Amino acid sequence: MTNHPSTPAVQFNKVNRYFGEVKAVDEVDLEIRDGEFFAMLGPSGSGKTTCLRMIAGFDRPTGGSIYLYGQDVSNLPPYERSVNTVFQDYALFPHMNVGDNIAYGLMVKKVPKPERKKRVDEMLDLVQLKGFDSRKPSQLSGGQRQRVALARALINHPKVLLLDEPLGALDLKLRQQMQVELKAIQQRVGITFIFVTHDQEEAITMSDRIAVFNHGKIEQIGSPSEIYEKPATTFVAGFVGTSNLIGGELAKRLTGSDQTFSIRPEKIHVSTTEKTTTIDTITLDGVVRDVVYLGLYTRYLVEADGVDIVVIEQNLKTTSMDVVSAKGQKVRLSWHKDHISRIGA
Amino acid sequence: MLNKLSTYFYQRPRLVLFLFLAPPLLYMLVVYLGSLFLLLINSFYYIDDFSGLIIREFTLRTYAQIFSPANREIFARTATMAFFVTITSAIISFPLAYYIAKYASRRLKTWLLIGVTIPLWSSYLVRVYSWKLILAQEGILSYFINLFGLNGVLQWILSFESIGGSSLALSPLGMFIVFVYIWLPYMIIPVQTALERVPNSLVEAASDLGAKPLQTFRTVILPMAFPGVIAGSIFTFSLTLGDFIIPLAVGNSKFFIGQAVYSYQGTAGNIPLAAAMTMGPVVIMIIYLLIARRLGAFDAL
Structure with a gap:
């Protein structure tokens, strides 16, 4: 078109x-x-x-x-x-x-x-x-x-x-x-x-x-x-949808630029184990503040570097409850670097 | 104690309904319908021409009297006046009601509605007699008509037998003007209420679908406001039909129904004929109301 x-x-x-x-x-x-x-x-x-x-x-x-x-x-x-x-x-x-x-x-x-x-x-x-x-x-x-x-x-x-x-x-x-x-x-x-x-x-x-x-x-x-x-x-x-906005110091550390970035909750993975990461992956450590089970998916609220980040994880396995279920648990967030986009880019 | 009483009534809703409705219903039956019934009874009596006494025997001869040529003319004259007053009120009311309902700001709307209803707060007699002064030969209206050099036109209009007379204050035309003025608020309010209930989106939809303003008016606005017009016409028509002050104050010596009733029951002492003449407008209005109900007028009251 x-x-x-x-x-x-x-x-x-x-x-x-x-x-x-x-x-x-x-x-x-x-x-x-x-x-x-x-x-x-x-x-x-x-x-x-x-x-x-x-x-x-x-x-x-x-x-x-x-x-x-x-x-x-x-x-x-x-x-x-x-x-x-x-x-x-x-x-x-x-x-x-x-x-x-x-x-x-x-x-x-x-x-x-x-x-x-x-x-x-x-x-x-x-x-x-x-x-x-x-x-x-x-x-x-x-x-x-x-x-x-x-x-x-x-x-x-x-x-x-x-x-x-x-x-x-x-x-x-x-x-x-x-x-x-x-x-x-x-x-x-x-x-x-x-x-x-x-x-x-x-x-x-x-x-x-x-x-x-x-x-x-x-x-x-x-x-x-x-x-x-x-x-x-x-x-x-x-x-339009839910977005995590990351700016300032945190953005600079993650992307090298201090402009504002957006990342969608479903693009982020949450894990307790330290997975091996590739060069394209961005990681961030945080603490789980809230977990809401919603049937099709589970929504996590993770605090990392003083920023609240919403993560949506699809409930693909019945065991996904095991992955993270407790508030206060330390977790690692990770996403592909292409999935974080600079606002106005 | 009070608590027990509340519970007692709570458990007997029918008793509560009865206690609330009995007084007004009693009033309605005795005072309203009762007097109407007495009127009906009286209309079947007749007056003895020689002694002037009311003979309490069932007869239709009083009704026969109201069909005399003179009385028939009174009915025709009054109904014609009521008809034209109603039509004119509707035509004058519509633009004003439309403006109040659709365009006026909240503030202006309040003021306009106060303006429309404020005459109703002052004495009807004073207003009628003020109009007599306005319409008089030396009155303010003549002054302005002379100022614009239109006296010839006025005299020409007044020269028509059916509507004219020696001056506006003594002519059916003058009476018509006063009737329209006096009853106009009763038309404006129901029309405005009806228009208020026509959603703006309907007017926009008509225009959106290609209707020019006049077509929108004819196909959407008028049909939807029509029950309001009918509701207003019930007031203007019946009030004109029964009024006897305005024909007395303004107008010529030709009688209207109200005047005839007034004089029969007063000086003539002919209560049966007065009652029979009153039944005329009552019957006319019952027929009118039945038609109005069919047209959905009571939804707009």
Whole structure:
């Protein structure tokens, strides 16, 4: 997907959005490629939703421009943009049945009734809700409403589909199922999906690329593995997954540089015996402060040189309990030198 | 002791319910429905034309009287007025209610709602008579109309038999203005409440799906706020139907239902006819409420 030659689906050019004194979006530059499944990830108040709302046209930038396939849409009302949105609360019209909800976009564009009917049926097929057209939204479950909202947006063949925390209101099982389904639907219809989420796991599972937002700025844009393996800032390292940040004297001793480094808990091995180490291995001695058994894995909190380090060890052997089980035990941590990454590298 | 009493009641929830509900229910039955029932009974009596005494015999002749051409005209006149007052109130209320519900900041919203309801805290009579002064020939409204050189227009409007008169203060048009002013808050509040419950995301969704502002209004906002409009119209319609002060103070000598009832039960001493005439609006309102319930108006009260 790198160096895609075509025009970007969405482009932000130094976009600002102020609410009074608050800079909700602060000089954001962004390029979302055609056909991409793109995630805007960040905590609440980080500006991700405001960015989405500006693409939809519900909000206008205070400064800068937004382009949709090369066209400046910064000042176009929502009804003149070929962008559709799946709302967080689904925003289904309660006074219309499912069929009329899905057909709404075609109805306001005065598409003839038979054509509308045909396309509604296609959409109901796509989201697996055949035969639900005469139900009212209030008679549907959360997951079904979600599908109706999706169908209502997709029936207009938008160039870009926006999804605002699309799975936030669903329970875990349904969420995981919808993650897979959304991805499949996106590949079938082949349009650009942009979705906003605060759930890093969801962003990693579903998207081609992720933009991590914090305080109205983008901290990092990259593929899920880039974001996870090479976090650009300490914020990204902490927000996406768990990270051990090592800096100062300890970093200098371990790596020769006193900049800040990040190492993921699962990359570290913990052992009581002094294993023979290769030249590529970095080791660190510490004391176990806490052990939490979590079924699939065990989490250790080890204090080394006054720094708390979280280690996750998969419970591959039933005997792994034997390895370290006592608090206060002296242990040796070790990891491959490629697994520690310098922040911003 | 007190503890024992609490336990006693705790174990008998039905008794508690009865003790709480009995007084208001009794009041409701005796005072409200009882008086209405007496009204109904009286409407089936008649007055002896010669002696002027009420004859307590079941008859439909009083009801026949209310279908006399003169009385039919009173009903038609009152219902027409109530209809136009309701429609106009709804049209005026909507933008204001929409602004209060969707755009006004919390602070401004409080102030606007106080502004809407504050007239209700002052005497209704004072407000009606103030309007009489405003609308009078030498009143402030005429002053401004003259200032803008529109007196010709006013005179032209007043020259229409059905709405005009010698001055605004003595015309059905003036009466209509006062009715709309007096009952407007009763329309604004339910409409605003209904609009308050339309989530902003629905308006955004309509716009997102390609609906232009007018289409959004027609297909989403209006249908969803309609129960509120119906709820408000119950007030404006029934209050106009029964009012007798405004037609008395403002307007010409042509009677409205309220006035007719007032004069029949007062100077004429014809309680049966007054009762029968009152049953008219009661029946109209019962039909209206049944329709309103079908349209879901009571969800917005």
